[in-house]
Amino acid sequence: MSKGLLILISGASGTGKGTVCKKILADMPEIFYSISATTRQPRTGETDGVEYFFITHEEFKKWIAEDKFLEYAEVYGNFYGTPLNKIEERLNRGENVLLEIDTQGALNVMKKIPDGVYIFLLPPSLEELEKRIKIRGSESPESLKRRINSAKAEISLGRKYQYVVVNDSVENAVEKIKSIISAEICRVSRNKKILDELTGEDFLIEN
């Protein structure tokens, strides 16, 4: 059996990562979603163990010390981390694993798992992103400006990914991500076994 895909979705704050991931999981329940841990407060409607494991700073530090994270990062004073347990196990069983990680954390995962599928969500425009950030929190003009600049810096990191998907509508973005998953399953590097079976293992004609 071939290994599962590690699919990582990232993007600047306010790009709609969470909503997109929720829809992918609703459409493709066979994908294992790795829930992140965070020290930030739950937003209205968020439940511990669903969107995140909400843990204290002390617990977070303990998990770091115990090497329980694939990656972790501090974003706006809060810690976010991806618990390692289960991810490798699921991938080895041939299951696909979905991660939603901030732009800082994602770069660390790329280094550790180079054969993952790295997808970067983009806002349709900077104006749209500004609107979404405004809706999310009651920001002061200074804080808003800082967030927009920080979003631009984050978006520039998109160049380090394999794919970019414009989140103009959740449906469009999810369709594109599903295509990326199907395509990645067809990558020749993930299908060596089939080729070996059809031709014999070391059968390679040079041209």
Place this chain on the structure above:
Amino acid sequence: MSKGLLILISGASGTGKGTVCKKILADMPEIFYSISATTRQPRTGETDGVEYFFITHEEFKKWIAEDKFLEYAEVYGNFYGTPLNKIEERLNRGENVLLEIDTQGALNVMKKIPDGVYIFLLPPSLEELEKRIKIRGSESPESLKRRINSAKAEISLGRKYQYVVVNDSVENAVEKIKSIISAEICRVSRNKKILDELTGEDFLIEN
């Protein structure tokens, strides 16, 4: 506007390249299909200018001399070539171009157009391929054996492609190829302009 995709579909003889390409073009009429030229005789139902340009050996040699081919190759005593005209023009206009090329010719195109999308069709099994080769022509046992061995050699070239797609049914294969096309459109290397527009051209933070 970004450049169109060059999508090349290849695979061993008898893998069903022609049928798959026909269905893709029926489903996606916006794709430009580059018709190959060949010196082989038309099969029943084939029309000049539709499946192929059927030309004589003399004409073929003239086209070679006039540098009119992106690639050409001899397969079982017949010549097959991809006329260059229109391909670059269409790509530059942002149109996607589909090529169906034998395994030899495809390797030549890879060298000339490294940013193309290279898809290799696989038979579901060697038994199935044997069946299809038998149906196609009235083969002697020796000729059949030679073709099977040659098909194995061709299949081993699949390792040089980006994607492999098992042609277990035309519908499945076409769905996968459509996903590959959608995914390739999202490749970060094809979306530098969008990233530049969102962040300013040389905005790249190193991490």
